[in-house]
Amino acid sequence: MIKARITVTLKNGVLDPQGKAIASALATLDFKDVAGVRQGKVFDIQLDHSDRARAETELADMCQKLLANTVIEDYAVEIV
Amino acid sequence: MIKARITVTLKNGVLDPQGKAIASALATLDFKDVAGVRQGKVFDIQLDHSDRARAETELADMCQKLLANTVIEDYAVEIV
Numbered sequence: 001m002i003k004a005r006i007t008v009t010l011k012n013g014v015l016d017p018q019g020k021a022i023a024s025a026l027a028t029l030d031f032k033d034v035a036g037v038r039q040g041k042v043f044d045i046q047l048d049h050s051d052r053a054r055a056e057t058e059l060a061d062m063c064q065k066l067l068a069n070t071v072i073e074d075y076a077v078e079i080v
Numbered sequence: 081m082i083k084a085r086i087t088v089t090l091k092n093g094v095l096d097p098q099g100k101a102i103a104s105a106l107a108t109l110d111f112k113d114v115a116g117v118r119q120g121k122v123f124d125i126q127l128d129h130s131d132r133a134r135a136e137t138e139l140a141d142m143c144q145k146l147l148a149n150t151v152i153e154d155y156a157v158e159i160v
Contacts, residue, residue, distance in 0.1 A: 001115065007122055009122065009124065022123065022147070029145055029146060031138060031141075033127045033138065034126070034128075036125070037124070037126075039121060039124075040121070040123075041120070041122065042087055042089065042119070042122050043099075043102065043118070043119055043120075044118045044119075044120070045116070045117050046114070046115040046116040047113045047114060047115060048113055048115040058111060058113065061111075062106060065109055066102070066105055066109060
């Protein structure tokens with residue numbers, strides 16, 4: 001069994017309205033030191049084999065095809 | 081300036097319909113080795129001071145008050 005974490009975040013320069021909304025909500029809750037918030041996604045994926053190299057290829061392929069919009073998002077694959 | 085990453089994930093045992101939907105979509109795309117998928121959120125937060133101890137307290141407080149539903153979610157704070 002292989003366990004991996006995929007983190008998908010917006011590319012630098014891409015506007016993050018969700019992050020902005022969170023930042024202003026935090027300000028409303030009196031968190032005055034917040035200079036910026038950007039939100040992303042994590043996917044914890046289990047694969048039922050133990051071939052690391054194959055897993056890395058599969059996971060990158062999953063990002064390309066489904067988990068990330070590679071036009072505006074970056075992804076990072078980490079095998080735990 | 082302090083940069084931190086907060087990762088919010090569902091607690092073990094909490095049903096993850098989104099993760100299930102992603103797993104079945106991956107199966108449709110011919111990824112046959114996927115044993116499970118669980119989705120979470122990441123928040124990249126910038127604080128405009130450099131006091132690490134204060135940042136850790138603030139960030140945990142942000143999770144408790146806004147970023148995580150601590151009934152069903154866990155959070156991890158990482159100062160980068």
